[in-house]
Amino acid sequence: MKIDIMNGGVCFPKGFSAAGVKAGIKASGNLDLALLYSEKSARCFAAFTKNQVQAAPVLHGKEVLSKQNLINAIVVNSGNANACTGEQGYADAVSMAELVESELKLSKHSVLVGSTGVIGHKLPMEKIRATIPELVKNLGTENSELFAKAICTTDTTIKTACVSVQTSVGEIRFGGSCKGSGMIHPNMATMLAYITTDLQLPEDFSTEFRVFVDESFNAITVDGDMSTNDTCIILANGQSGVFLNDLNLTEQADVRHALLGLMKHLALQIVQDGEGATKKIEIEVCGARNKTEATQIAKSIATSNLVKCAFFGEDPNWGRIVSSAGASGVEFSAAKISLYFENVQVVRNGMPLEVPKSQLLEIVKRKEYKISLDLCLGQYKTSVFTCDLSYDYVKINAEYTT
Amino acid sequence: MKIDIMNGGVCFPKGFSAAGVKAGIKASGNLDLALLYSEKSARCFAAFTKNQVQAAPVLHGKEVLSKQNLINAIVVNSGNANACTGEQGYADAVSMAELVESELKLSKHSVLVGSTGVIGHKLPMEKIRATIPELVKNLGTENSELFAKAICTTDTTIKTACVSVQTSVGEIRFGGSCKGSGMIHPNMATMLAYITTDLQLPEDFSTEFRVFVDESFNAITVDGDMSTNDTCIILANGQSGVFLNDLNLTEQADVRHALLGLMKHLALQIVQDGEGATKKIEIEVCGARNKTEATQIAKSIATSNLVKCAFFGEDPNWGRIVSSAGASGVEFSAAKISLYFENVQVVRNGMPLEVPKSQLLEIVKRKEYKISLDLCLGQYKTSVFTCDLSYDYVKINAEYTT
Numbered sequence: 001m002k003i004d005i006m007n008g009g010v011c012f013p014k015g016f017s018a019a020g021v022k023a024g025i026k027a028s029g030n031l032d033l034a035l036l037y038s039e040k041s042a043r044c045f046a047a048f049t050k051n052q053v054q055a056a057p058v059l060h061g062k063e064v065l066s067k068q069n070l071i072n073a074i075v076v077n078s079g080n081a082n083a084c085t086g087e088q089g090y091a092d093a094v095s096m097a098e099l100v101e102s103e104l105k106l107s108k109h110s111v112l113v114g115s116t117g118v119i120g121h122k123l124p125m126e127k128i129r130a131t132i133p134e135l136v137k138n139l140g141t142e143n144s145e146l147f148a149k150a151i152c153t154t155d156t157t158i159k160t161a162c163v164s165v166q167t168s169v170g171e172i173r174f175g176g177s178c179k180g181s182g183m184i185h186p187n188m189a190t191m192l193a194y195i196t197t198d199l200q201l202p203e204d205f206s207t208e209f210r211v212f213v214d215e216s217f218n219a220i221t222v223d224g225d226m227s228t229n230d231t232c233i234i235l236a237n238g239q240s241g242v243f244l245n246d247l248n249l250t251e252q253a254d255v256r257h258a259l260l261g262l263m264k265h266l267a268l269q270i271v272q273d274g275e276g277a278t279k280k281i282e283i284e285v286c287g288a289r290n291k292t293e294a295t296q297i298a299k300s301i302a303t304s305n306l307v308k309c310a311f312f313g314e315d316p317n318w319g320r321i322v323s324s325a326g327a328s329g330v331e332f333s334a335a336k337i338s339l340y341f342e343n344v345q346v347v348r349n350g351m352p353l354e355v356p357k358s359q360l361l362e363i364v365k366r367k368e369y370k371i372s373l374d375l376c377l378g379q380y381k382t383s384v385f386t387c388d389l390s391y392d393y394v395k396i397n398a399e400y401t402t
Numbered sequence: 403m404k405i406d407i408m409n410g411g412v413c414f415p416k417g418f419s420a421a422g423v424k425a426g427i428k429a430s431g432n433l434d435l436a437l438l439y440s441e442k443s444a445r446c447f448a449a450f451t452k453n454q455v456q457a458a459p460v461l462h463g464k465e466v467l468s469k470q471n472l473i474n475a476i477v478v479n480s481g482n483a484n485a486c487t488g489e490q491g492y493a494d495a496v497s498m499a500e501l502v503e504s505e506l507k508l509s510k511h512s513v514l515v516g517s518t519g520v521i522g523h524k525l526p527m528e529k530i531r532a533t534i535p536e537l538v539k540n541l542g543t544e545n546s547e548l549f550a551k552a553i554c555t556t557d558t559t560i561k562t563a564c565v566s567v568q569t570s571v572g573e574i575r576f577g578g579s580c581k582g583s584g585m586i587h588p589n590m591a592t593m594l595a596y597i598t599t600d601l602q603l604p605e606d607f608s609t610e611f612r613v614f615v616d617e618s619f620n621a622i623t624v625d626g627d628m629s630t631n632d633t634c635i636i637l638a639n640g641q642s643g644v645f646l647n648d649l650n651l652t653e654q655a656d657v658r659h660a661l662l663g664l665m666k667h668l669a670l671q672i673v674q675d676g677e678g679a680t681k682k683i684e685i686e687v688c689g690a691r692n693k694t695e696a697t698q699i700a701k702s703i704a705t706s707n708l709v710k711c712a713f714f715g716e717d718p719n720w721g722r723i724v725s726s727a728g729a730s731g732v733e734f735s736a737a738k739i740s741l742y743f744e745n746v747q748v749v750r751n752g753m754p755l756e757v758p759k760s761q762l763l764e765i766v767k768r769k770e771y772k773i774s775l776d777l778c779l780g781q782y783k784t785s786v787f788t789c790d791l792s793y794d795y796v797k798i799n800a801e802y803t804t
Contacts (some may be wrong), residue, residue, distance in 0.1 A: 053728030053736040053752075084724055086737070086753040119721025122752045228725050305707065305791075306799055313800025319521025322486055323630050324457030334455040335488070350455075351488040352522045389707075390800075391793050397708055397717025398792075 003261040009144025011161035012175035013198035015039045015239035017050035019138035020150030023131035025117070025124055026079035034076040034150035035100065035126065035135050036194055041110065042235035043201050044071040045209040047217075048256045055083035056093040056379040057113040058229060064097075064109050071235060074194060075100045076114035076136070076151050078179070083228040084120040099129060103136045114192050116153055116179065116229055122356040151192055154396060155181045165226065165258045167251045172199040172240040174262050178217075178232075181268040193217055193232040193266060199255065200238030202245050208256075209234060216263035220271045220385045221302045231365045232263075271385045278391030279311055282370040285325075286381035297373065298384040300328030308389035316360035318346045325373055338374040405663040411546025411562035412516045414577035415600035417441045417641035421540035422552030425483075425533035427519075427526055428481035428572050435530065436478040436552035437502065438596055443512065444637035445603050446473040447611040449619075451632035457485035458495040459515040460631060464501075466511050471605075475638060476596060478516035478538070478553050479530065480581070485630040486522040500533060505538045510800045516594050518555055518581065518631055552578040553594055556798060557583045561671040567660045569653045574601040574642040576664050580619075580634075582672040595619055595634040595668060601657065603641030604647050610658075611636060618665035622673045622787045635666075678794030681713055684772040688783035695732045699775065700786040702730030710791035718762035720748045725774055734741045740776040 011018050016038050023033040046065055048058045064071075075096055082089045097111040104111075115123070138146075148158035162175040180191035213232050244252060271280050283302045288294035301307055304324035310317040318339055326334065339347035341363045346355050363369050415419050418440050425435040448467055450460045466473075477498050484491045499513040506513075517525070540548075550560035564577040582593035584708055615634050646654060673682050685704045690696035703709055706726035712719040727734065741749035743765045748757050765771050 051725060051728040052730075052732070052734055053724050081721070083747070084721060084736070084752060084754060086751070119725060120749075202782065228721075228728060305795070309796055309799030315800070319483070319630075320456050323453060323521060326453040326630060328454075330454070332454055334486070347486070347522075348486070350486060352486060356781060389796060391796050394708070394711050394714065394791060394793050394796060397711030398717070 003163055005161050005162070005163055005262060005265045008063065008162035008175060009148055009177045010175045010194055010196045011141045011144045012162035013173035013196045013237070013240070015198060015237045016175065016196045017139045017141045018143040019135050019140065020143060020146030021131060021138055023077065024077055024127045025077055030131045031150035032077055032079045033131055033135055034147045035139060036074045036147060036196070036235070037104065037139050038072055038196070038235055038237045040237045040239055041070040041072055042237035043203070043208050044069045044233060044235050045201070046231065046233045047180055047210060047213040049228060051228050051230070053084065053228050054114060055081050055114045055229040056085055056089035058231060059090060060097065061112050061231065064112060067109055070110065071112055072106045072110040073100055073104060074112045074114060074233065076192065077123070078151050078153050079117040080115060080121055080123055081117045081119045081229050082115040082123050085122055087121060092125050094253055095125060096128060097153055099132045100136070103132055105136035108303050111401070114151070114235065116151065116192055119228060144175065144177065151177065151179045153179065153181065154275060155179050155273055157269070157273050159266055159273065161262055161265045163258045163262045165253070165255050167242060167247055169246065170240055170242050172242045172255065173197065174259055176262055176266050177388070178266045178270060181273050181275050191217060191230045191232070191270060195234040195263065197234065197259070198240035199236065199237045200243040201236040212260050212263055215260060216267040219383065220267045221299065248306040268385060271387050274387035275385030275396070276390040277398045278390055279388045280368045281311055281386050281388070282383050283386060284370060284372040284381060284383045285375065286372060287374040287376045288377060288380040289378040291380045291382055294380050294382040295384070296330050297325050297328045298382055300324050301373070302384045302386035305389055308386065311364070311388035312390045314364045316341060316346070316363070316364045318352070320369060321373065322347065331375060332375045336376040338371040338376065343368055405565055405660045407563050407565055407664060407667045408565035409562070410577060411550055411579045412438055412577045412596055412624040413543045413546045413600045415575035415598045415639070415642070417600060417639045418577065418598045419541045419543045420545040420549035421537050421542065422545060422548030423533060423537050425479065426529045427479055433548065433552035434479055434481045435533055435537055436549045437541060438476045438549060438598070438637070439506065440474055440639045442639045442641055443472040443474055444639035446471045446514070446634065446635060446637050447603070447608050448635045449612060449615040449698070451630060452510060453630050453632070455486065455630045457483050457517060457631040458487055458491035459517045460633060462495040462499065463633065466514060469511055472512065473514055474508045474512040475502055475506060476514045476516060476635065479525070480553050480555050481519040481732045482517060482523055482525055483519045483521045483631050484525050485516040487524055489533065490524060493586065494527050498530060499528060501534045502538070503614035505534055510586050511712055514635065516553070518553065518594055518632055521630060521649040524702050546577065546579065553579065553581045555581065555583065557581050557673070557675055559675050561668055561675065561758050563664055563667045565660045565664045567657050567759060569609070569644060569649055569657070571648065572642055572644050574644045574657065575599065578664055578668050580668045580672060583675050583677050583733055583771040584615060593619060593632045593634070593672060597636040597665065599636065599638045599641035600640065601638055601663070603638040614662050614665055617662060618669040619802055621785065622669045670787060673789050676730055676789035678792040678796070679789030680792055681790045682770045683713055683788050683790070684785050685787045685788060686772060686783060687777065689776040689778045689780060690782040693782045693784055696782050696784040698732050699727050699730045699782055699787070703775070704788035705787045709792055710788065713766070713790035714792045716763070716766045718743060718748070718759070718766050720754070723773060724749065734777045734779060736777040740778065742774040744771055
């Protein structure tokens with residue numbers, strides 16, 4: 001099935017509304033408080049950062065979801081990560097949820113919290129408290145973009161997408177919005193992603209959701225830094241009247257394909273908007289003994305500064321690619337490998353082929369291209385998406401002030 | 403014992419001479435062929451890259467040293483790494499060694515080879531063959547600097563040091579020279595290091611030498627990239643007449659201290675000359691359960707692009723440091739950690755302290771400073787040395803052409 005990813009965001013599926021307002025958390029005065037609301041309780045699945053240092057909203061989200069997984073709303077602030085803020089920070093995350101619960105007359109533990117921004121500063125709770133009534137008042141089904149904008153930090157573009165699947169028992173919809181630009185690395189970076197759907201998902205969808213997260217948001221890297229706040233959440237409110245498990249197997253496959261497609265599409269928007277990025281590169285590793293090793297090598301290449309500088313410099317420096325594969329910690333035979341820039345083979349049996357440089361230059365000057373490393377050891381393959389390392393990455397991150 | 407590291411290089415110990423000439427391997431026309439010679443066979447210990455893709459001179463060195471460890475000379479070219487060059491590359495490495503053996507009338511397997519530079523290009527053997535007689539003719543005890551210069555690639559300075567230890571049975575000397583600037587990461591990066599000594603070392607010095615390498619050249623990082631060619635070699639010709647094991651325990655400790663001091667000094671010259679580097683930062687992790695975990699965390703911080711950009715931007719962004727520690731994969735309690743910039747504590751029990759920003763700014767504006775992370779879990783500690791990530795790193799590596 002071909003999936004048509006469309007413009008549209010978290011409010012695309014039935015029963016979801018959103019808002020984005022200014023609470024004065026960001027010094028810039030931009031939108032910095034966002035709310036996502038489902039009129040019916042939605043089944044919620046979440047993936048959080050594996051960083052040992054976890055921000056208060058992450059700890060709060062895990063705590064809530066350990067009790068029950070029916071969620072009505074998510075409130076998100078940008079401009080402040082509420083990380084390394086101790087007990088006060090946790091209390092603030094609880095307060096944010098309770099303020100929204102109270103304003104929307106929701107039951108306890110039905111609201112999740114997200115935060116992104118600078119680490120180690122107390123949330124300006126007075127500003128947030130004062131703005132929540134306005135935030136709730138602004139809820140509307142036409143506010144996908146305002147929501148997307150209010151969760152951004154150094155992002156230069158909002159990131160939204162939606163998709164619709166026609167099944168034999170009715171249409172189902174997925175919508176989504178994410179943010180992230182720096183500190184982007186597999187296992188959730190400073191990345192917040194919210195997916196909505198009016199499909200009813202089964203209780204045991206959790207494992208499958210983790211796989212989808214691994215194949216989308218965990219398959220991208222901007223700078224190799226995993227953050228304290230990373231979160232990917234899906235809310236499924238069932239308002240389409242369609243239950244995933246009631247569909248026939250072909251339709252189930254179509255729906256899964258659409259959801260994964262949407263998640264990948266959102267993830268790639270993050271790479272495209274990587275801090276200072278001028279190019280989006282797919283690193284495919286194939287012929288591996290297993291998927292873990294393929295991923296380990298792909299990530300080693302995708303995070304190599306030398307490789308990423310060569311991407312920026314439009315230099316087909318395949319030696320750096322081979323070297324960073326070799327440094328991944330995975331055993332392979334250097335004498336067996338093949339390497340391709342798109343369809344042009346540059347290495348066979350570990351040795352360079354005579355390829356006209358003009359042919360390679362044509363490829364590396366593109367905005368998007370694919371590099372494939374074949375280990376010739378087995379049947380497994382994977383892809384990781386990365387961007388180049390430019391002057392602007394350094395500029396953004398040297399000047400971003402604490 | 404205080405060790406006085408002095409100016410001087412590989413020819414400082416008795417019985418060593420060196421040369422550095424132009425063979426036309428580098429397009430720039432700079433010195434690119436170097437020779438180190440010991441008039442008596444020297445006992446040799448070596449540490450090579452752990453990269454799965456190993457350059458021909460590394461494979462050759464391992465092969466020779468698996469047969470015997472008495473070495474008379476090392477011939478090194480810069481400008482070409484002789485990596486990913488297959489059987490021809492290996493044959494070329496053997497030829498380089500044999501040409502020197504023949505010219506110096508040495509026995510088989512008494513010469514090692516080193517190469518550094520671009521990956522995937524055949525060595526220009528005709529140029530090397532034609533230049534080896536001149537190289538041998540130029541051997542002299544005053545050529546430490548020429549040797550140091552001829553092994554450089556993107557290095558902006560030569561890297562040499564020497565040290566002398568007075569023992570009860572006579573003076574012993576250590577000299578050394580290394581190169582490396584980019585692709586620098588623990589486990590040997592594009593780094594060549596040659597240490598000479600007139601001390602006689604015992605046959606079983608190998609394990610101890612590995613420890614010294616771990617505490618010096620493997621404790622530095624410039625860009626997280628481990629290369630195909632990394633090599634650290636010590637040649638001990640015994641011409642001082644002093645045998646390490648004959649010294650009393652205090653003197654043995656002094657000698658070990660001097661050798662490790664020399665190796666650290668050389669390693670730090672590499673960080674200082676890191677591509678684009680403007681600062682040298684010590685990352686100390688203490689209070690760890692064991693040294694492996696301390697090292698894993700220190701390296702995670704030392705290789706974080708976000709942290710290194712903050713160093714460059716002179717921003718005391720401790721949140722990024724804590725976050726990259728958390729992303730290291732080591733388990734610790736975020737609520738226990740302390741963090742210091744030099745002696746100024748900025749985090750206690752995982753939470754920020756009120757520190758005047760001016761006090762931190764004074765520290766991060768320095769060319770060298772130390773950051774300490776205390777996990778408060780145990781007694782182990784380690785230090786890793788890194789540099790900042792600047793515009794010039796990107797410039798050098800985007801423009802360095804294949």
